[in-house]
Amino acid sequence: MTTAQLVSEIKKKQSFLCIGLDVDLNKIPEHLLKEEDPIFAFNKAIIDATHHLCVAYKPNTAFYEAYGLKGWKALEKTIIYLNENYPEIFTIADAKRGDIGNTSTMYAKAFFEDLAFDSVTVAPYMGKDSVEPFLEFKDKHTILLALTSNQGAFDFQTKQVEENELYKEVLKVSKTYKNSENLMYVVGATKAEYLAEIRQIIPDSFLLVPGVGAQGGNLQEVCKYGLNDQIGLLINSSRGIIYASKNEDFAQQAAKKAQEIQNEMIAFV
Numbered sequence: 001m002t003t004a005q006l007v008s009e010i011k012k013k014q015s016f017l018c019i020g021l022d023v024d025l026n027k028i029p030e031h032l033l034k035e036e037d038p039i040f041a042f043n044k045a046i047i048d049a050t051h052h053l054c055v056a057y058k059p060n061t062a063f064y065e066a067y068g069l070k071g072w073k074a075l076e077k078t079i080i081y082l083n084e085n086y087p088e089i090f091t092i093a094d095a096k097r098g099d100i101g102n103t104s105t106m107y108a109k110a111f112f113e114d115l116a117f118d119s120v121t122v123a124p125y126m127g128k129d130s131v132e133p134f135l136e137f138k139d140k141h142t143i144l145l146a147l148t149s150n151q152g153a154f155d156f157q158t159k160q161v162e163e164n165e166l167y168k169e170v171l172k173v174s175k176t177y178k179n180s181e182n183l184m185y186v187v188g189a190t191k192a193e194y195l196a197e198i199r200q201i202i203p204d205s206f207l208l209v210p211g212v213g214a215q216g217g218n219l220q221e222v223c224k225y226g227l228n229d230q231i232g233l234l235i236n237s238s239r240g241i242i243y244a245s246k247n248e249d250f251a252q253q254a255a256k257k258a259q260e261i262q263n264e265m266i267a268f269v
């Protein structure tokens, strides 16, 4: 999907919500555990109930890898289901990959070609030759971790390197990479106060902003500092939406939570 298509979808739906599909079998309704593929059954119900309220879904691969082959199969079924039924939805494989060049190429093939996601999250730590292989894929997006939502972000990301904090170096240097127009960046919703400065370095890039909901990030604050004239934000909530209820009506309750967030977004689109 192109960035222009994503922006057009955001405007049409008046939503820049991304729903995180972080499926934990201990948290899903018990009646689904009798299904042949409980993870996919859960995702399908959530997607069918919420697709009109969001523009993106983000399965975090850890939640699938943890269940071995069964989990990977459920991830594959989920992306196929999304691409076949809701092709207007932007899909994010939250895999946080990145390695030496030839290995990154294989990671990129896994998520862009085999699984046909629109984007993948990548750790920038190994530098240019670990990121550029992802950027070679046309109309695919590489979402680089810049300033993450967790407390540990302060261990390295905000430390001074040369005259900048490390996360600012990530933003500046990555802009010089070949095909850097295919880059987006992760900035945690819990770090909203940093967004004004971040926007000075990357005014036009899309930001994936996780941390609203369970981690306590504030949507209004994120919008105040993070919006640009193309909206430029995908705000993610996972647990706060998909685990709204453990009862039979879990998907409707998830839709209610998604609707609350989308209602807040209307003012900004």
Ligand SMILES: O=C(O)c1cc(=O)[nH]c(=O)n1[C@@H]1O[C@H](COP(=O)(O)O)[C@@H](O)[C@H]1O
Binding pocket: 020, 022, 060, 094, 121, 147, 148, 149, 150, 186, 187, 188, 210, 211, 212, 213, 214, 215, 236, 237, 238, 239, 240
């Ligand atoms: O890359 C991410 O998506 C990510 C980056 C970050 O800084 N913080 C963060 O929470 N995430 C992911 O976003 C999701 C947040 O989930 P909830 O806290 O349940 O909404 C999880 O899948 C995290 O792995």
